[in-house]
Every structure is written in structure tokens, then in C-alpha cells.
Amino acid sequence: xxxxxxxDAHRDPSLPMDNDAFAGFYERSARPLWAYLARVSGDGAxxxxxxxxxxxxxLCAARPCDGEVAGRRYLFRIASxxxxxxxxxxxAASIEDLxxxxxxxxxxxxxxxxxxLLGPALGAMRPRERQLLWLAYAEGYSHREIAEIxxxxxxxxxxxxxxxxxxxxxxxxxQIVPGRRQP
Amino acid sequence: MTLGACPHEKELAAFxxxxxxxxxxxxxxxxxxxxxxxxxxxxxxMQAFRGARNEASIAARPGSAGVLWWRAQLRRRKAAVESxxxxxxxxxxxxxxxxxxxxxxxxASQAQYGLRWLSWLAQLSxxxxxxxxxxxxxxxxxxxxxxxLLVSGLAAVALLxxxxxxxxxxxx
Numbered sequence: 001x002x003x004x005x006x007x008d009a010h011r012d013p014s015l016p017m018d019n020d021a022f023a024g025f026y027e028r029s030a031r032p033l034w035a036y037l038a039r040v041s042g043d044g045a046x047x048x049x050x051x052x053x054x055x056x057x058x059l060c061a062a063r064p065c066d067g068e069v070a071g072r073r074y075l076f077r078i079a080s081x082x083x084x085x086x087x088x089x090x091x092a093a094s095i096e097d098l099x100x101x102x103x104x105x106x107x108x109x110x111x112x113x114x115x116x117l118l119g120p121a122l123g124a125m126r127p128r129e130r131q132l133l134w135l136a137y138a139e140g141y142s143h144r145e146i147a148e149i150x151x152x153x154x155x156x157x158x159x160x161x162x163x164x165x166x167x168x169x170x171x172x173x174x175q176i177v178p179g180r181r182q183p
Numbered sequence: 184m185t186l187g188a189c190p191h192e193k194e195l196a197a198f199x200x201x202x203x204x205x206x207x208x209x210x211x212x213x214x215x216x217x218x219x220x221x222x223x224x225x226x227x228x229m230q231a232f233r234g235a236r237n238e239a240s241i242a243a244r245p246g247s248a249g250v251l252w253w254r255a256q257l258r259r260r261k262a263a264v265e266s267x268x269x270x271x272x273x274x275x276x277x278x279x280x281x282x283x284x285x286x287x288x289x290x291a292s293q294a295q296y297g298l299r300w301l302s303w304l305a306q307l308s309x310x311x312x313x314x315x316x317x318x319x320x321x322x323x324x325x326x327x328x329x330x331x332l333l334v335s336g337l338a339a340v341a342l343l344x345x346x347x348x349x350x351x352x353x354x355x
Binding site: 059 | 232
């Protein structure tokens with residue numbers, strides 16, 4: 001991988017990468033990570049905060065440098081855990097209990113979501129469904145990789161994704177807004 | 184519940200991920216997508232998500248990588264300082280607790296001599312032996328095992344504290 005080659009041989013072995021290698025990795029991974037956080041959380045400002053925290057934790061983790069693909073997957077895992085922590089805080093309840101309207105009504109993401117086909121349909125999905133759908137169809141991760149990132153059982157990913165895909169496909173086809181969606 | 188997976192899904196996903204759908208696909212595959220609900224859903228959803236990903240990536244305003252790098256360095260240093268401080272504090276607490284335990288054990292073992300000691304203390308003030316220079320021979324005259332217990336207890340405290348400090352600092 002590119003950044004592995006750039007790693008200084010004399011750096012601290014417990015660090016995932018050196019400053020220059022990190023700058024390259026950040027350049028390549030920051031936008032997809034922000035897109036994931038912003039679309040799943042429905043809040044651009046929160047995505048900014050969680051993205052920064054994700055990178056700081058990524059750099060602080062005593063983890064060997066094992067390639068850009070693995071590094072990016074680990075970064076998404078950190079970001080997913082931060083999202084989970086955010087949803088677990090008092091007032092947010094659990095990820096499964098959050099109302100879809102909370103995300104559909106979020107002002108920060110409306111600016112760009114309203115301009116795209118996906119926005120209203122994504123707003124009608126549960127956060128967990130958004131997370132799985134984004135990782136599978138926006139990022140192209142396999143079921144095993146999604147299980148690693150989200151901490152869910154690998155066997156359940158397939159069923160959850162199938163249901164979520166069917167649901168969002170129906171919403172996309174019929175262009176139902178969240179307030180009028182079918183039972 | 185059947186998952187309705189179609190054998191063409193992987194091939195289709197690869198086309199969409201590469202941005203080659205439907206241009207690079209065969210007419211047969213396109214006809215299949217029109218007829219297969221699972222594949223139709225897959226193409227529809229993947230295209231929507233890939234488009235949204237590109238759109239959101241453009242909207243992203245990532246900050247400076249250097250700032251994050253230095254924030255991480257500061258956090259690492261802070262964590263390192265805390266990790267050094269923790270075992271020292273732990274060793275101090277451990278040493279104190281061992282000392283207290285030995286003191287309690289010593290007192291308990293000497294309790295049987297307590298009454299004798301009390302009477303000895305009461306007589307001490309009237310005793311002609313109550314002079315500083317006369318104390319040393321009296322201490323030597325006491326049962327030898329008490330002094331040995333005291334010395335061995337202190338040695339054990341010192342040894343265990345050193346061991347705890349060494350193990351804790353070695354681990355960190």
C-alpha cells in the first residue's frame with residue numbers, strides 16, 4: 001500500500017504511521033468518512049466532530065501499520081463506535097429506537113439531501129439501516145467487513161441488509177416522503 | 184423468509200462500483216435486471232448510494248491533517264504521563280497497605296504479651312532503669328524473634344514495593 005511505503009523506518013513502531021503518511025491517508029479517506037458520518041447521523045456538524053475524533057483515536061491506537069485498506073476499515077470502525085456512543089447518550093436512546101423523523105428533519109443535511117434522490121428515502125430509514133446500507137452500497141464493503149466495522153454478527157448482516165435494501169428500493173421507486181410512508 | 188439472492192448480484196455490483204453500469208454490460212444482463220427484482224433493487228440502491236457518496240464527498244470540508252496529527256501526539260503524551268503516574272501511586276498504596284497489615288499482625292502477635300507490657304510500662308517510670316543509656320540493653324534483652332519479625336516485615340515491604348514498581352513500569 002502507498003502509505004506503508006512512505007512510513008519512516010525510524011518512527012515509533014507503536015504508531016500506525018508517520019506525519020507525511022498520515023497526511024496522504026487523511027487526504028484519501030477524510031471525504032468518504034465524512035460522507036458516511038454525515039449521511040448516517042444526518043448532522044453535518046456532528047460529522048465534523050466525530051471525524052476529527054476518529055482520526056485522533058486512530059493515531060493514538062497502538063496498532064501496527066497493516067495497509068491502507070485495513071487502516072481505512074479500522075477508521076470506519078472507530079467512527080461507527082463513536083456514532084454508537086453518541087446515540088447511547090441520554091436523550092438519544094438506542095440506535096434502534098431513534099425516530100426517523102429526527103434525521104429527516106435535521107437542518108444541516110437538508111441542504112444537500114434535498115437535491116438528491118436518496119435524501120428523502122434515507123431519511124425514512126432507521127440509523128442502523130442507514131449504516132449498513134451506506135457501508136455496503138456506498139463504500140462497497142463485504143458482509144464480513146461490515147460485521148467487523150459495526151460489531152454485529154456476520155450472519156445477521158445479510159438478512160438486515162436484504163430487508164433494508166428492499167425497504168429503501170421501495171421508497172426510492174415510489175418517492176414516498178417520510179411523513180407519508182407506507183406501514 | 185427467503186433472501187431472494189440472485190447469482191448475478193456480484194457481477195452487477197462490480198459494474199456499478201466501477202461506474203460501468205449499464206454501458207459495459209451485456210444486453211442479456213440488462214434484460215435480466217429488468218426482470219429480476221433483487222437485481223433491480225441492487226442497481227437502483229447502489230446507484231443512489233454511489234451518487235450520494237460522491238455528492239457528500241464534494242460537500243465535505245476536511246480540516247488540516249497536521250492539526251489532527253498534533254492533537255493525537257498531545258493525547259499520546261498525556262496518556263503516557265498518566266500511565267507512568269498510575270503504577271507509582273498503585274505501588275505507594277500497596278506498600279502502605281502491606282505496612283499496615285504487618286503492623287496489625289505484629290500487634291496481634293504481641294497481644295498476649297500486652298498485659299505484661301502494660302505492667303512493665305507502669306513500672307518503668309519508677310524503675311531505676313528508666314534512663315536513656317539503660318534502654319538499649321533492655322531492648323536487646325527482649326525476645327529476639329520480635330526484632331527479627333520487625334526487620335523481616337520491613338524488608339518484605341521494601342522488596343514487594345520494588346517488585347510492584349518494576350512490574351508496573353515494565354508493563355507500561
